[in-house]
Amino acid sequence: MKDRNALVTGSTRGIGAAVAEALAAEGCNVMLSGFGETAAIEAERERLARQYGVSVAYNPADLSEEADCDSLVEATVGAFGSVDILVNNAVIRYFHGIDEFPRNEWNHAIAVNVTAPFILTQKVLPGMRERKWGRIVNFSSVLGMAARSGRADYVVSKHAMLGLTRATAAEIHDIEGITCNAICPGSVLTPNTDIKINELAEERSLSFEEATEVFLARRGQTRNFINPAQVAKLMIFLCQDSSHDITGAALPIDQGRSSTWLEFGGT
DSSP states (O other): OTTOEEEEETOSSHHHHHHHHHHHHTTOEEEEEOOSOHHHHHHHHHHHHHHHTSOEEEEOOOTTSHHHHHHHHHHHHHHHSOOOEEEEOOOOOOOOOGGGOOHHHHHHHHIIIIIHHHHHHHHHHHHHHHHTOEEEEEEOOGGGSSOOTTOHHHHHHHHHHHHHHHHHHHHTTTOTTEEEEEEEEOOBOOHHHHHHHHHHHHHHTOOHHHHHHHHHHHTTOOSOOBOHHHHHHHHHHHHSGGGTTOOSOEEEESTTTTTTHHHHTOO
16 A cells, blocks of 8 residues: 555544544555644644655645535645545534424535535546556445434435445446445544533533443443544555455444344434
8 A cells, every 4th residue: 555645534533533644654645634723733744744754735625615625636636646545534414303404504414425525536536447446435334324313414424425335336346456435433432422422421410431331322332432543444454455355345343233223222
């Protein structure tokens, strides 16, 4: 994987940041994309480049805008010469029931979570076909294989990512060097998850540790949170040449949550 060029959306924090670091550690040049505090992003960009001896760039594309999706790929090609690895990780979510879901928020979520990955895939595929090598890794979720109430945008988006993965794999099946797969994580401890646990702790007068147990039990995940670094290792495997026969797959990393959903009640 050394000297491959990667574009990772949603890579300024959480799973995306772990993925970006794992790719840099493998010798890949990385385009970061996401939102956050400018100085913190620049410090992380500089650290990755210095620590791993690779080129790391940043583009603040707004993935809800089609033109920004196009320019993000163009900026990556301009910086590195190609996009060999595309990781569609960026996601936004709102928490509403279907009957009260504001349409502007629905449209925003679908634009970022579904339309942007489609456009980015559409933009990078011609170059991958020309070079006869490429890896596309889409991030779905255990909620791409099931559902929970109050998360219609997220559930629909993550189901759609599985459809995009399979449709892409079907269109590139005749090119041995290109694959497209999806990773379906369970509950991962991210800054957003941390906020939810603190809210639950306050609501129920629990300690953070007690609230964490309740949070995980609700999701059928009884041991602990999935480590973003472990998710990144699975992504790295999918980008290696040894995974060339795996395409169109949806790979859960969820402590068995998706396969034992009914046992845990699925709520």
